[in-house]
Amino acid sequence: MKIDSQDIIRTAQQLRDKQNDQLSVRPWNRQRHFHVPTWLVAIPAAAIIGFALGLWTQARVNDDTPLTALTDTVYIKVPVPQPKEDSVAQSVINEPSPTVSQASATPKHTTKPAVRQSAVSTRPQPVAGRSFADDHIRYDLLVRN
Amino acid sequence: MLIPLRLSAQTDEQLMQRAARGSDRAFEELYNRHARRLQGFFVRRLGDDGDLAADFMHDTFLRLYAAREKYHEGSNFRAWLYTIAYNLCKNHLRNQLTVVHEDREVSDDSDIEVELDEAILHDALCDVLKRLPEPHAMLFSLHYEEELTIPQIAQITNVPEGTVKSRLHKTMNIIKKELKQYENR
Numbered sequence: 001m002k003i004d005s006q007d008i009i010r011t012a013q014q015l016r017d018k019q020n021d022q023l024s025v026r027p028w029n030r031q032r033h034f035h036v037p038t039w040l041v042a043i044p045a046a047a048i049i050g051f052a053l054g055l056w057t058q059a060r061v062n063d064d065t066p067l068t069a070l071t072d073t074v075y076i077k078v079p080v081p082q083p084k085e086d087s088v089a090q091s092v093i094n095e096p097s098p099t100v101s102q103a104s105a106t107p108k109h110t111t112k113p114a115v116r117q118s119a120v121s122t123r124p125q126p127v128a129g130r131s132f133a134d135d136h137i138r139y140d141l142l143v144r145n
Numbered sequence: 146m147l148i149p150l151r152l153s154a155q156t157d158e159q160l161m162q163r164a165a166r167g168s169d170r171a172f173e174e175l176y177n178r179h180a181r182r183l184q185g186f187f188v189r190r191l192g193d194d195g196d197l198a199a200d201f202m203h204d205t206f207l208r209l210y211a212a213r214e215k216y217h218e219g220s221n222f223r224a225w226l227y228t229i230a231y232n233l234c235k236n237h238l239r240n241q242l243t244v245v246h247e248d249r250e251v252s253d254d255s256d257i258e259v260e261l262d263e264a265i266l267h268d269a270l271c272d273v274l275k276r277l278p279e280p281h282a283m284l285f286s287l288h289y290e291e292e293l294t295i296p297q298i299a300q301i302t303n304v305p306e307g308t309v310k311s312r313l314h315k316t317m318n319i320i321k322k323e324l325k326q327y328e329n330r
Contacts, residue, residue, distance in 0.1 A: 001262060003324060005317050009289050011270050016290045020185035026199060028176040028206070 157222035165216045172213065175222070176206055183230060186291055189274070190234050190283065201237070205229045224297040227287065231301050238279065269327040273320055281316035288313055 152160065152174040163171035180202060187198035208229050216225070277285060280302075287293045287301065288309075295313075299306040 001266075002258060003266060003321075005321075007266065008270060008317065008320055008324070011266050012274065012285070012289050015267065015271055015274075016185060016189075019188060020181050023181055023184050023188065023195070023198075025180045025184055026203065028173050028180070 158219070161213070161216050161222050162218060164210075165213045172210060179223075179226060180206070182291070183226065186227075186230060186286060187234070189286055189290065191237065192275075201230070201233055205233060221297060223291075223293065224300050227291065227293060227297075228301045231283070231287070234283070265327060266324070269324055270320070273323040276323070277316070277319065281312065281319055284309065284312050285316045285320070 152171060155163075155171075155174075157175060157178070160171040160175050164175065183205060184198050184202040187201045188195060191197050191201065205226065209226060274282065274285070283302075284298065287298050288295070293301070295306050295309050298304075298309050302309065304312075
């Protein structure tokens, strides 16, 4: 086949197209840097810095103050029990009991029953149905326990 | 009422004007149109180095982007683009110490007859173009492969149009002579 200039040009262009098709071309935007608007960075950054600064200054204040200033002093009124006669125990002692009446009936026993009597009289006996004392404590329950 | 044209429907020069006024989308459209072809030009001119060609192509567009505001209305976009590309190539070849044969003596015989099979012509021309000396290779590439006109090439290479024409004629004769060697293979 006879080759002229047009054949050479046509073949050269075919070679060009073949070569160009095989190329991988990078997109333009891969080369460019992505620009974030300045305000979009500045505003959150200022907020974060302000918050951190606030926390830091607050921490400094707390460090400087003495420990006593950070705690509240609470005064508690402690009730002091008044030394007074135990009316319940007294009433138990004064209560006439069957043993005491029997002892008074038999005058033969002089010494030993007296000891028993005193033991009986000192031991608190459970008394049910008594009202609250002035300090609102049920002493009868205390005695039982 | 003026309706703005879609970017793809605009000419290169219209897009370049928009890019000069600050439209990045217009510039991106120009890139999408010309990047592949320009990268191919660099591949052929820089000796099949794909990565280097890609870098040069990007460099060309980055220079164009940097100078976009200097674009004058009415100037040809492709001529401007290939002027940047040509200068990059020239500087690279100069740094590579490539020997440029200026106006090699070629007989002005325009009746060189070559007979080759089409299948052989492909491979033979591929070899011949790779071995083609400068500035003939550059002129062949700009005129026949990149399809730039002779006035545009004259503007790009800063050579008179007549010189471009005669060099192109010589280039074709060199190719034909080289191809003739493949006749009896």
